[in-house]
Amino acid sequence: xxxxxxxxxxxxxxxxxxLGARVExxxxxxxxxxxxxxxxxxxxxSRVISYHKQEGELCTRKDPEGRQxxxxxxxxxxNSRWVAIGRLxxxxxxxxxxxxxxxLANRLTKSKWKLNExxxxxxxxxxxxxxxNIYAPALN
Numbered sequence: 001x002x003x004x005x006x007x008x009x010x011x012x013x014x015x016x017x018x019l020g021a022r023v024e025x026x027x028x029x030x031x032x033x034x035x036x037x038x039x040x041x042x043x044x045x046s047r048v049i050s051y052h053k054q055e056g057e058l059c060t061r062k063d064p065e066g067r068q069x070x071x072x073x074x075x076x077x078x079n080s081r082w083v084a085i086g087r088l089x090x091x092x093x094x095x096x097x098x099x100x101x102x103x104l105a106n107r108l109t110k111s112k113w114k115l116n117e118x119x120x121x122x123x124x125x126x127x128x129x130x131x132x133n134i135y136a137p138a139l140n
Contacts, residue, residue, distance in 0.1 A: 004031060037079055046101035049074070049082075053096050059087035074098060085109060 010017040011030045029036045058069045074082050083105040085097040
């Protein structure tokens with residue numbers, strides 16, 4: 001960004017930006033004439049979704065061989081992107097979580113937060129008696 005500012009490619013409120021200049025959240029910042037979205041992180045809506053990964057899908061954004069990825073099947077976003085919370089091998093199916101909140105993803109995946117990385121999920125199953133049976137073993 002500093003090189004772009006030195007080259008005069010960045011403007012703030014119509015004025016060419018100078019290194020070290022301060023900006024406010026309400027300022028109009030442009031790079032090569034294109035308005036940059038400067039929405040405060042606190043103003044953005046964080047989204048979290050669960051996704052059942054099928055065997056054969058890759059947990060990567062793009063595959064050079066053109067194979068199906070989990071990101072290909074997620075809802076499209078504007079001004080944001082999905083971040084995977086964990087991953088599964090190609091030949092494995094199971095539950096994955098995705099979020100638009102990078103800080104949440106970081107806290108859930110980094111070992112310094114000492115979170116239990118393995119979980120067991122068992123869906124509710126409707127029995128022949130029309131009552132729901134829940135299998136919920138204790139997690140270790």
